[in-house]
Amino acid sequence: MITKNAETILSVQGLSASINGAQILKGLDITVKAGEIHAIMGPNGSGKSTFSKVVAGHPSYSVDEGTLDFKGKNLTDLEPDERAKLGIFLGFQYPVEVPGVTNGSFLRLAYNTVQGARGKDELDPLEFDDFIQSKLNLLGMDASFLERSLNDGFSGGEKKRNEILQMAILEPTLAILDETDSGLDIDALRVVANGVNTLHGDSDAVVLVTHYQRLLNYIEPDFIHVVDGGRVIKTGDKSLAHELESRGYEWILEENSSSVS
Amino acid sequence: MFHIGKNTRSRIISKGISAGKSNNSYRGLVKVSPKADGARNYSQCDSMLIGDLCGANTFPYIEVGNKSATVEHEASTSKIGEEQLFYFLSRGIDSEEAVSMIINGFVRDVFMHLPMEFAVEATKLLGLKLEGSVG
Numbered sequence: 176m177i178t179k180n181a182e183t184i185l186s187v188q189g190l191s192a193s194i195n196g197a198q199i200l201k202g203l204d205i206t207v208k209a210g211e212i213h214a215i216m217g218p219n220g221s222g223k224s225t226f227s228k229v230v231a232g233h234p235s236y237s238v239d240e241g242t243l244d245f246k247g248k249n250l251t252d253l254e255p256d257e258r259a260k261l262g263i264f265l266g267f268q269y270p271v272e273v274p275g276v277t278n279g280s281f282l283r284l285a286y287n288t289v290q291g292a293r294g295k296d297e298l299d300p301l302e303f304d305d306f307i308q309s310k311l312n313l314l315g316m317d318a319s320f321l322e323r324s325l326n327d328g329f330s331g332g333e334k335k336r337n338e339i340l341q342m343a344i345l346e347p348t349l350a351i352l353d354e355t356d357s358g359l360d361i362d363a364l365r366v367v368a369n370g371v372n373t374l375h376g377d378s379d380a381v382v383l384v385t386h387y388q389r390l391l392n393y394i395e396p397d398f399i400h401v402v403d404g405g406r407v408i409k410t411g412d413k414s415l416a417h418e419l420e421s422r423g424y425e426w427i428l429e430e431n432s433s434s435v436s
Numbered sequence: 437m438f439h440i441g442k443n444t445r446s447r448i449i450s451k452g453i454s455a456g457k458s459n460n461s462y463r464g465l466v467k468v469s470p471k472a473d474g475a476r477n478y479s480q481c482d483s484m485l486i487g488d489l490c491g492a493n494t495f496p497y498i499e500v501g502n503k504s505a506t507v508e509h510e511a512s513t514s515k516i517g518e519e520q521l522f523y524f525l526s527r528g529i530d531s532e533e534a535v536s537m538i539i540n541g542f543v544r545d546v547f548m549h550l551p552m553e554f555a556v557e558a559t560k561l562l563g564l565k566l567e568g569s570v571g
Contacts, residue, residue, distance in 0.1 A: 233522055255526050256524075256526075256530050260528050275543075275544045275545075276540075345527065
């Protein structure tokens with residue numbers, strides 16, 4: 176929802192970033208305000224996933240130029256865990272598997288660490304059990320999820336649900352969901368979208384990184400950005416997604432290249 | 437591990453952790469004597485590497501003197517990689533805590549069979565040993 180005078184949550188200007196010397200982002204601009212949902216779309220290799228990793232602070236990427244501010248605070252020198260404590264959340268495209276670490280203990284540690292950083296009370300295991308039950312219900316997950324090893328042997332849909340579960344308990348100010356819709360069947364997509372819609376409010380923002388318009392049928396974005404060659408080449412409202420679905424990316428790429436030359 | 441009697445069974449679980457520039461080797465002999473009909477052994481060797489400069493080796497020795505014996509060996513190597521650490525970090529968990537959590541998960545199969553007091557001590561010792569091994 177777009178509201179006037181909303182606080183700017185993420186301000187990205189002229190952001191250039193590289194990995195192993197290869198420049199992926201080349202002057203990317205995006206401003207995200209509280210209450211808004213943004214969708215970032217674009218062809219393969221356009222820099223969408225890189226953008227989400229750079230915001231979360233992945234150590235392989237280095238920021239070469241531009242600004243990356245979260246609520247007016249410069250992020251570039253902060254470690255990923257410090258960014259998480261500030262309220263940035265990245266929903267992984269490929270959540271990693273960690274055998275032997277139970278999902279429940281991982282979630283509790285993450286929750287208590289972030290709560291502690293926000294000056295709130297930590298929960299003991301029993302209190303946490305009660306707290307997480309309501310979140311599990313929201314996503315139609317069974318309590319047996321907590322006993323299993325973190326993402327180990329999870330199906331694609333279960334992994335993505337688990338990402339949204341983490342989003343639900345960490346209550347981030349900025350949630351970036353990197354291709355959360357890929358590998359989901361329609362039912363799972365609906366559950367995940369419903370979860371995101373329920374969690375999203377006036378004081379936080381969501382950025383969806385996606386290939387397909389399908390997800391946007393369930394989560395309505397306020398803005399859509401088309402990224403190519405590491406830059407935003409077009410920004411529009413949700414009607415842009417429909418146009419992309421029917422016409423592909425080609426016309427925007429051409430429009431863009433002709434306007435440059 | 438020596439199998440002398442008939443229908444004897446044994447299981448070996450080895451968990452090795454290598455950090456820094458260390459190298460860890462497992463050497464284990466499983467011997468089945470000619471009289472040990474139907475003897476069974478299962479050995480599992482898991483190694484975990486922390487960082488890029490360490491290594492792990494597994495040298496299982498098997499001497500079987502009885503045709504009806506079954507001897508199995510399985511080995512795996514896993515590594516605490518950048519992606520795994522980044523996942524924990526992005527949830528607000530710092531790298532020391534992340535490593536200790538991953539390691540404790542790794543040794544859980546073995547530690548859960550230890551007497552309570554010993555398991556507590558072993559966990560603490562592991563934490564001490566690995567302090568500062570990441571970074």
